[in-house]
Amino acid sequence: MSAESDRRRELGQQLRVDSVRCSAAAGSGHPTSSMSAADLMAVLLDGGYLRMDTQDLRNPANDHLIFSKGHASPLYYSVLKAAGIIDDAELLTFRDFESRLEGHPTPRIPPTDVATGSLGQGLPIAVGVALAGKRLDRLPYRVWCLCGDSEMAEGSIWEAFEHASFNELDNLTAIIDVNRLGQTRETMVGWDLDRHVRRAEAFGWHAIAIDGHDVDAIAAAFDEAVATTGTPTVIVARTKKGKGVTAVEDQPGKHGKPLDDPEAAIAELGGERDITVRIAAPERGDPHEFSAGGGELPSWEVGEQEATRKAYGEALTALGGMRGDVVALDGEVSNSTHSEMFREAHEDRYFEMFIAEQQMVAAAVGMQVRGWVPFASTFAAFLTRAYDFIRMAAVSRASIRLSGSHAGVSIGEDGPSQMALEDLAAFRAVHGSTVLHPSDANQTAKLVAAMADREGISFIRTLRGKTEVRTPPGEDVGIGGSRIVRDGDDVAIVACGITVDQAAAAAEQLAGDGVAARVIDAYSIKPIDAETLRAAARECGAIVTVEDHWPEGGLGDAVLEALAEADDRPPVHKLAVGDMPVSGSPDELMHAAGIDAEAIAGAALALARERVG
């Protein structure tokens, strides 16, 4: 026992030394935040608690290790070295432009599942992985998540605590590195471990307070965590930031910078070591697969009236029958987004995330880590709640699909708090994203199917009210496409979603005035069908864009971008929601916003006359 403890203490010192070394080599980084948690990681590795096939990092039976405190990346990379996954030379490339070892961990360096570095995200994602382990993969892998104590102030952490206990995730262990010091001062809780414990217990977790530098206490806590069933465990570890080096140990003002004298620090820590730990192997096992019964996507006849949110629900449900890897999550509005249809058909693959949008997106990210194909839905307005999670999902190279219903003023009476009017802009500005806004049911069904195969963050915006089915069931609809609703070459009207019906009505009205308007349904906003837009620019000479969205960053800006360097750059008149909407009927609100048929016809007529005149 004593030899074992000594070995673990030695490994802890190695992790500290390596954290100091790589930060010194980089000239930046967070060594002190790494040193506090070094003993915790040493025991996790040496004690055989972490089970990972280091020869096959993609082995589906492997445990998952997520550093929610992503700034402790020096420790994380030192762990990878100790596990034999990277060598010492690579460790010292930390933060180099050519290195896989970025300032905060990303999936560029396996076995890293997700990017962290925006605090409070690792634990909610770990909940997603653990949910997948329990309910989808049905494998006994464990999820270990190292949290900082500063990030316990993030609300998302408490969403994760609630969902983990509600779902009885005894395959999840959180380790809180309570070094008490944040970036500029002590946390609100300080070293009051009992306060951390009481909060965790109140949220239904098994909680164990320990001295985070006592390797025997750490091992006992891990044993207890593994033995605990029916609920997750949190180990609340009292630690010292910068532990082991007098110049920085438990000192304020030492956050996020390399040590002033790394050589002295390494000497104080007992010098460099070269321990490689034989990491415990996982039990073998294959992930569960859900049988796909077959079936086909729903379709509607031209002329039918249907809400695209309803089509989303029907299409997703059908897709769930065709593919066993599709799963659905919803933020407790499944009867509004219509994901309830999926729940009814495929209950085992439906996850109720309640009113916790950050946890919903994080869970989707966690599930796609395990190869599942998640679709998560809520009102589009409420996806703004998870914008940081969506941003980070892109850094994680995650493939998730988000559905936002009740877009725009056309929802009517509920008022602006429920109206997504910034969602297109927000999603366009996510790296590698796909942004879709179908105008009818048939488009919706085909785009939902396309999203399942799409990499990255894809977003589909659906409507509360019914729209006319204009797209024939057999017509090609795909990401990057668009649809000519009506031909004409006096002026082009580019619309999406609810405004397609309005644009079609405007074109009808314009025809009476002798103006032939081309109506383009730009259901794919990113990528946008630049070729069709450039043809319209060339042939129509003037363009009106119309969207149920603020003027900035949405359809209008996407059209302008597509034409920015085109040979033909006609005037583009953007119609969008300019004033803060109120409550009212959809027609009243679209009229007030100046995005209805009347406004479109007026703008198009003015442009067409300007050209002729």
Added chain:
Amino acid sequence: MSAESDRRRELGQQLRVDSVRCSAAAGSGHPTSSMSAADLMAVLLDGGYLRMDTQDLRNPANDHLIFSKGHASPLYYSVLKAAGIIDDAELLTFRDFESRLEGHPTPRIPPTDVATGSLGQGLPIAVGVALAGKRLDRLPYRVWCLCGDSEMAEGSIWEAFEHASFNELDNLTAIIDVNRLGQTRETMVGWDLDRHVRRAEAFGWHAIAIDGHDVDAIAAAFDEAVATTGTPTVIVARTKKGKGVTAVEDQPGKHGKPLDDPEAAIAELGGERDITVRIAAPERGDPHEFSAGGGELPSWEVGEQEATRKAYGEALTALGGMRGDVVALDGEVSNSTHSEMFREAHEDRYFEMFIAEQQMVAAAVGMQVRGWVPFASTFAAFLTRAYDFIRMAAVSRASIRLSGSHAGVSIGEDGPSQMALEDLAAFRAVHGSTVLHPSDANQTAKLVAAMADREGISFIRTLRGKTEVRTPPGEDVGIGGSRIVRDGDDVAIVACGITVDQAAAAAEQLAGDGVAARVIDAYSIKPIDAETLRAAARECGAIVTVEDHWPEGGLGDAVLEALAEADDRPPVHKLAVGDMPVSGSPDELMHAAGIDAEAIAGAALALARERVG
């Protein structure tokens, strides 16, 4: 006592009847979510707990009543009627296009402080108002906040719980209406009041569990809340959704819709009543004012090198000396954003919000309710965490100022999790927003001062690294302005922030190639200086935009928008960050992103040659 209790029960029934009536008149709304909390509000009013001068809703001594469960708007408006603030005729205009009574409350109807309807926001804002009461106004007003039990799943609620107890806000009372039923199902906690109590206590609150339909128990709880000092109180009230009407009471599937048979419901509730409560008057009192010692904004000599984040800190600190109404908040990175300088100079007006960006923005919203001028800062990337709060702040017609530091790839080694690359797009798409991105210290100081007088949501993006001061101290810098860095008319380069230095270097290089480039520093991105851009379009014939941001929704799109209908619409080539960045030096990363001087010169040369060729 009994007569008093009877009167309160009667008032509760009136609030139910009126909730049913106005929802029936509207044909939509959430009467059942209103009926559960009716007795709680009846006692709050009749018991004299809520103190409000209903003849002067702007009396600074008034209590504040915030419906965090904004969908209980029928109850809220029924409360306003019972208090004599609106009449019955207006009550029945609920959700009409012409009405002030929107689907969810907004400040269009006084005394409503803020818009609610995105769950989990009212309580964090209430914390902000209560913080203002304690530390800024120093008045004994109380803040009463009605929460739904579904919204307890939002992490932001727990940020609020932690900050309220940490700040000993005994002027804050939260009331949780535990009707157990969400939109589609029972909440995770159900009627387990004890679980709610344990969580609240673990977060340092005084908690009282009661039967929310027992008017005497409610009164006793309010008495206890008022008598409790040193910590906030939460009343956990067991209620029934739809209470009092058999057809809907405690029934699933009755969320968010008017009653099928309102007449029968009103009869079952004992018919219409016309009680007007004489609301208790507040103690008189005037808000505290901080003395402004004077001083002036800092300035820098042309040619100096300074980081705009540092200039932000200095300017804000000076502004705090010049104006007693300016306050600062920070998300525990004040030594990075440099708001620490304000803290050191004006400690009484500085609020440490720790790693809780949602609570930070909510607190700013709460403080501006009380007339304060808040500036809140963190890394720009982490403001995405609070995007829903920022969106709702616009619906609240709030005036808040946000500062986001460490923008773009130019931060270097920390990697993409810390790099704001979507912030310009996100903030442009906020209604009525102002978006600023100064390139040097002098611009920063003047824009910070301008923000203090600016209505709505204003955002200033600051840089980690130093940039050259190019703007003379005496030059006009203002919202909507821009700056010609260098004249020329072969091509125009529009830059902002870090890319101004790069554009200036590119222009120098281009001059060697015989190309005279005009360099425009577009420090005001919204509103943008359209006149200067149109002149450039007319005179230069081709434009390159360059920004340290994703290609979508930022500077490039703002320039395209400004020129969309201009007489001259030259080709616009957008340079922006196209690929996911990694870690590295600022120079390496700007080069890799294609936004450095070399890339700018290359793009400008190609455009200029195209024109000539």
